[in-house]
Amino acid sequence: MPELPEVEVIARGLREPLTGRCLERVRVDDVRAVPGHTPEEFVERVQGARVVGVRRRGKLLLFDLDHASLAGAGGAMAPGQGGSVLTVHLRMTGRLVHGGDRPHEAHERIRFHLDDGSVLTFADVRRFGGCRVFTPDELEQWSFWRALGPEPLEVDREVFVDLLQKRRARIKALLLDQRVVAGVGNIYADESLFRAGIRPDAVAALVSRKRLGALHQALQEVLLQAIAENGSSISDYRTARGDAGAFQNSFQVYGKAGQTCQTCGATLCGCKVGGRSTTYCPHCQPS
DNA sequence: ACGAGATCCTGTCAGC
């Protein structure tokens, strides 16, 4: 389940090999992999475009495309003019793999043939993920894009604390809400709350500003460590080169309900918060 | 406006 660190690692891995490459030929095998488009329209809008940048925003992967080469011999178009943005959301089981030409893989949904002979594939077992194309103006109008909260690695500590302290929802549900902060999922919510000593089901408004400040720091530390370790590989996640991440070996609570807390020796508790399975230490996270 | 719960989807695994 790719969250901010996994998407960041994928973006970094694709930036060098994809920038400057042309999407020579594109094939869509599953309508639902291109929500909001017909396969024909999607192909028409990305095929022939050149990748000029690879970015991340929250859990969203963005490829900046330039269509200038399609416009003819003119050449000197202003940056952004005639450009568009290809967005990829991996959701639960989406995978983006770049490499040499190879046989159709299981659950492959979209295949991009690049002008250097390499291939970028989007595969997704559960079909929750998807790719969309936008003009810059359309992107700014996209409700999901507009609603995204600040980047957790960039948001100011006081802004983060204010954001949470005015809310009466449970704190983990807020961390998972992309409109509050963009990019946090179940793994990094549980891990950062553990490090900050806050129970996941605590009402945000009732947590002290000091502890919310500790959560800001814990969240940044967890995300940076996970990026440094190439993300977490539970089952489906791989980097764009097909490598597994290593941060799953650093989990202190996620997926460990019933096991012993490595910090205090108490038995880790499992429960549901916001409909998501949640693990915490009743001793290290008292309130 | 806000919070909470259901929904989608399919592979995996526990239990019978």
Added chain:
DNA sequence: TGCTGACAGGATCTCG
């Protein structure tokens, strides 16, 4: 052995 049901969860929709 083979079947059934529970489970995983990000974003979206609906309801109170």
